[in-house]
Amino acid sequence: MSYRRLEITKCGGPEVLRIVEETSLPEPAKDEVRVKVLATGAAFTDIMIREGMYPEIKQKPPFTIGYDMVGVVDKIGEGVEKFKSGQRVADLMVIGACSEYVCVSADRLTLVPDELDAGEAVSLVLSYVTAYQMLNRIAEVKSGQRVLIHGAGGAVGTAMIQLSVLKDLEIYGTASKSKHELVSSLGAVPIDYQNEDYSDRLRSLANKGIDAVFDPIGGDNLKRSFSVLGHSGKLVSYGFYDSVLGKGGNIPLDFLRLKLWNIFPNHRSTSFYSIGATRKNHPDWFSEDLTTLFGLLKDGRISPVIGLRVPMNKATEAYELIEKANVNGKVIIEVA
Secondary structure, eight states: OOEEEEEEOSSSSGGGEEEEEESSOOOOOTTEEEEEEEEEEEOHHHHHHHTTOOTTOOOOSSEEOOSEEEEEEEEEOTTOOSOOTTOEEEEEOSSSOSBSEEEEEGGGOEEOOTTSOHHHHHHIIIIIHHHHHIIIIISOOOTTOEEEETTTTBHHHHHHHHHHHHTTOEEEEEEOGGGHHHHHHHTOEEEETTTSOHHHHHHHHOTTOEEEEEESSOTTHHHHHHHTEEEEEEEEEOOOHHHHTTSSOOHHHHHHHHHHHHHSOSSOEEEEOOHHHHHHHSHHHHHHHHHHHHHHHHTTSOOOOEEEEEEGGGHHHHHHHHHTTOSOBEEEEEOO
């Protein structure tokens, strides 16, 4: 039996993606499970990996792209007792998820409630876990505090707004004008970063400063983000959008800035968040937090914003839209 997967042939732009057809299914090794993938998310992180700019990936192309997945257990490897065929499961694979079949170590998988839509469920695996952990594990925000969310109309941004509402926070979000209606409807005050200085706007809206800023942009934006923090405020950096797209910024310099700002006695602090590194350092957190989020989705307390669903053969177009920031919320690749 054959199956398809989406491969990066070399580091580069969207043109390096191709669909490969394999002639036989992968076989699960000891302690592994074979999963028939239903859906994976397309994210800016995948673009960093495709461009060869994601520090956690040492493997050289060609390899299968795909950061997260939700699927159905198809075959059990020797020694696996935790799962059985037919159960729905999720994982944060980092690479390899955009494939009709994958083999995954059983201890990495999290059960998915059967009643959840696969696209909505996979939206939680990367975007919502990222937002949840930055809010609760890294910044440790408290009810009533003020937060600034950059990229508020994107996948992580919309997730963070919804989770911030549940914590009763005062929420501000930068976004292009076309996404303001969405940002406002979710519960945040939108700020047009393209046509106004958000630091000036925030001085009038929150004159005591911001308690936590979440910045995926990097470069010079980090300095502006740090400048709007109030006393004991925290900047959480989690990406390098400008550097990856050649809009300025330097990734090593960004890391250096974050470290230096923590040395200075300024009553403010910084952190860099990586979901992969956090999972490695705190292996119990990921499944625990994802299970919590599945419960919130099941109870209707969160509702992922899905801007686009495409089949695997339209994945290249989806990534191009993400690079141009021309889609609201999450992009789902429907694999099965």
